[in-house]
Amino acid sequence: MWEGPSHRIVGGVNLTFASGASAGTCANVRLANFTEKYMPARGLVNFFSREKSVSIRDLARHLNISIGTVSRALNGKSDVNPETRQRVLQAAKTLGYVPNQSGRSLRQGTTNTIGFMIESTVETAEIGDSFFFMPVFGGVQSVFRRHQLDLVALLCGTDEDPGVYLNRVVGRRFVDGLIISATMREDPRIPFLLERKIPFVALGRSAADGSFPWIDLDFEGTAITAVTRLVGFGHKRIAVGVPNSDVNLGHVFLSGYRQGLAKGGIEFNPDLVLAAPSNEEGGYQVACAMLEQKPMPTAVVLVNENMAIGLYRRFYEMGIHPGRDIAVIGFRESTQSRFLSPTLTCFRLSLRDLGIKLAETLLSTMPAFENNYPAVKSGIIWPMELVVGESDRPAP
Amino acid sequence: MWEGPSHRIVGGVNLTFASGASAGTCANVRLANFTEKYMPARGLVNFFSREKSVSIRDLARHLNISIGTVSRALNGKSDVNPETRQRVLQAAKTLGYVPNQSGRSLRQGTTNTIGFMIESTVETAEIGDSFFFMPVFGGVQSVFRRHQLDLVALLCGTDEDPGVYLNRVVGRRFVDGLIISATMREDPRIPFLLERKIPFVALGRSAADGSFPWIDLDFEGTAITAVTRLVGFGHKRIAVGVPNSDVNLGHVFLSGYRQGLAKGGIEFNPDLVLAAPSNEEGGYQVACAMLEQKPMPTAVVLVNENMAIGLYRRFYEMGIHPGRDIAVIGFRESTQSRFLSPTLTCFRLSLRDLGIKLAETLLSTMPAFENNYPAVKSGIIWPMELVVGESDRPAP
DNA sequence: AACGCTTCCGTAAACGTTTACGATCTAAGA
DNA sequence: TCTTAGATCGTAAACGTTTACGGAAGCGTT
Incomplete structure (x- = not known):
């Protein structure tokens, strides 16, 4: 249950800082010269030139054994003498060997990399909020790291077509699997990925929710709970704010809204959507x-x-106080919703656990990990818990 | 100049939605069955298996020419007959050829990928805000796309050591260059990257700001402007809220704060930090x-x-109204700061332009692009513009 | 006819890794 | 002593691409 913001007091702290810094203006771009120490005459050009790194062949030469043995030793294969394996591992550490991913990928046709596609369009900005994504990402990463899989976030710029972007990502064999988000009601990415047989899991379902693996927040259940709560408070005219894009969660949320109304015996009024x-x-x-x-x-x-936040603002401008003059229920608990005035009545979920489940679902669809994770046969609706704030109230 | 929130009216819209959806609760994880259409008997396991894709060799066989010619044709080399080049490009399109990045990387020792490291620690959450990062990312991406470079975001989970993470990223030759953010005052990543000769640019300077390329927001100039403005309003006791981590921007901001005070003839009081x-x-x-x-x-x-937001909350709890009883100046203009009540007096910058400049700075340090971008010889301080809101006011 | 130059294309090596296959050696069993 | 099995390791091919090198053909000049 909600307990209000923490009241921990922070005393004044005297940070050290660079004294004698030059006074500045913010009118122009101001420049601070680099020291010449690292700089060649013509700037940084040609400054960064990668030197050859130590390869598996260097290890072999150094130890007077074949590169095949070195590879087997490093990869934990069984047919290698424990004593030689130790020598190889030791040499790898001292020489600073780190495997070349390109060589490995080329040979075994796999990249050991998973992509997390994050949409950054205006319509789905709520999903683009990192306070949402960061903990999810962390949960996903914690699972993948156990399997030596790297995770990268793929953000499609607003000025590039998402289809073209996705096509390039999968065409280049850039990733072994994908997590996609902000699923649209009719999402062309789904058939695209299904056809190419790219392992993926979607955060959010589409209209065709029976044909692919997905995890979705319980937009339906929360909408029902919210509306039912307001109806119980005696409200009759309950508006709903939904996204103006085709993102599927909007449809699901609206469906829950209607179900909540029906349950409360209130007729649906399209003008309130x-x-x-x-x-x-x-x-x-x-x-x-x-x-x-x-x-x-x-x-x-x-x-x-x-x-x-925007809704509060408009009402304040009109002298209408949410939580006093009007009831508001938002969707997700966040640092924002906890510190608004009034605090927002909303729904809580564990973003990190959600990320973990996303990762496990994806792994269960990948052949290389079939024995580690049980096959997921259904889409998953992620439960959320009501957090009562100050923003909802009985009807007048 | 700030013009207040838009007043565009949005009428009620009747979204279509799936009727007959099952009523839901939010107590448990609810499951929706997949259709059997795409599903093998044992779930999704082994469902996704990549088929062999069309390679440069397939193109060569198909056209009865050598693979060398095909490669040259695709890469726009000069020594290839325009007519053959056309045939190759046509065949590539019809057969759906897309180059294998692993093969290419292995051969030329370059990955055509740039990494944007985003910190996700609690202390630097302000930078982790995607409303900051998304537009920056978009700007970076728009530049890189012109050079056929892919951009990935690398988020180091909170449960992994950033040093280990960075080491793996650069060791595996995963990226050709890096953009790092949330620069610490003493940042071990800087010497690490300098020593390995990895091209990079930092968003934020460190204490050693003369030895590497960076772009930093004008935290110093904005702090001076803010304090000077408040002093001009007659304020004498001006507090400052700074990060409690060693992120360098905190030190820079504090330096500007002190300069602003000195300029206004007010003695620095450590208790107000x-x-x-x-x-x-x-x-x-x-x-x-x-x-x-x-x-x-x-x-x-x-x-x-x-x-x-949090500061507003606490003051509201005490019946103190920012903008009426106390003056507040925040840092960056955002959708949040525009819709708070009162709206926040803060500073504006073009995040997209910042991203573009970051990309150009990075490219100017990479040998392959030395002729395209002029060498950058200095760190860049990014200017910001004052946006007057409702939150600051003359002293009582 | 000899020569040089240009245009176009084929050959083959190389990048770093994994892995199927076979070779060698040792020890145990007959 | 011969055979067999297991343990350990070397050999070499393969992944898909780029690129240095050289060859062949065509053309113009001496």
Whole structure:
């Protein structure tokens, strides 16, 4: 249960700092000269030139054994004398050997790298929030590291077509598997990846949710819970703020909203469905739309916690206080939602555990790890827990 | 100049959605069965198996020419008949050829990939905010794409040592160059990368700011401007919220703060330097510390806009209104700072341009691109522009 | 006719690794 | 002593690409 922000006091701390720094302005780009120590005459050009690194062949020469044996020793194969294996490992450490991934990939057709595609479009900015992604990423990484798999985040720029981007990533054999996010209702990435037989798991389902592995937050269940709670408070006119893109979670959230209304015996009113970008700007727009309705809705559920900031703002401008004059339930608990005034009633989940489950699901679809992880036969809906804040209240 | 949030109205939109979806609870993980269509009997295991792709050799066989010619044709070398080149390109397109990066990397010792290391520690969460990183990333990517370079984000999990992580990344020849961020005052990554001759550029300088290429936001200039503005308003007791980690921007910011005070003829008081995590929680702690001071400071400058949310919260709890009872200047303009109440007085910069400059600086240090970009001989301090909000005010 | 130059293309080596196959040696069993 | 099995290791091919080198053909000049 929610316990309010921590009250730990931090005393003044006198940090050391560089004294005598030059006074600055912020009008122009100011330049601080490099020391000449590391700099050739013409700048940094040609400064960085990779030197040849120690290869498996160097180890072999150094130990007077064949490169095959060295490779087997390093890879833990059985047919190598324990004593030689020790010598190889020792030499590898002292000579600073680190395997060349290109050579390895070329030979065995695998890259030991997993890609986590993160969308950065405006519409899905709520997913692009790193306060969401960082813990998820950490959970994913903790699993992959146990299997010597590297994880990279692939961010498709807004000025590049996501399809072209995905095509290049998988075409170049850049990754062995993919985690994709911000799944659209009709998502061309799904059939694309299925056809190419690229192992993947989606964070979010699409309309075709039976044909591929996915994990989705429980947007439906939370919407039902939120609406039911508001109905229990006596609210009759409950608005809902959903993304104005085709991202599937919007549809799922809306479905839960309708189910919640039906459960409470309240008729669905399309005018109360407000679609907007799922960020602060969108929340502001949702509030504007609510203010135009007559009579104004007495409550609103938001698909995204960032929207709450913009919504709060618009209502404050009009002298309307959320939590006093109107009830607001947001979606996800975050540092933001905890420190807003009023604090946001929303839903809690373990992002790190979500990441771990994503990784395990992906591994269970990859042939090389089939025996380590049980096959997942169904999409997973990730549960969330209600966190009561100050922003929702009984109807007047 | 700041013009207030947009007032565009969004009408109600009736989204289509899947009817007849099963009612849900959020108590347990609920499962939706996959269709059997794509599923083998034992789940997804062995479902994904990569088929052999078309190689340069297949193209050669198909056209009855040598693989050398095919390679030259594809790479735009001069010694190939324009007519043959056309045939090769046509065949590549129809057969769906896409070059194997491992083979290419192995041969030419370069990966055509740049890594953008993003720290995800708690202390540097402000930098981990994707509303900061996404536009920067987009700018970087737009430059690299022109040179056929791929960009990946490397996020070191909190449970892995950053040094070990960096060592593996560069050791495996995973990237040709690196962008690192959240530079520490004494940052071991700098000498490490310098010694290995890995091309890199740092977002943020370290104490040794003369020996490597970097771009840093103008934390010094903005702190001076902020303090000078507050002094001009008649404030005498001005607190400052800085990160409680060794990230260098904290030292730079504090230096600017002191310069601003000196410029205004106000004596520096160590008790007014409040170190805290640079997020909402930290802002809350800063407010707590301010409340304990007698007399309480009448103004505060924050190194980070997320802190403002927590600081606002604590003051609201005490019935103190920022912008009315106390003056607040935050650091960076963002969607958050624009929609807070009161809106935050802060500083604006073009994140996308920053990304472009980062990319160009990195390229200028890489031998392969020396002729495309002029050598950068100095660290760059990125200018920012004051955005006046509602949160700062004259002293009482 | 001899020569040089240009254009175009084929040959083959090389990048660093893994792995199938076979060779060698030792020890045990007949 | 001969055979067999196991342990250990070397050999060499293969992954897909780039590129130095040289050859062949065509053309113009002496």
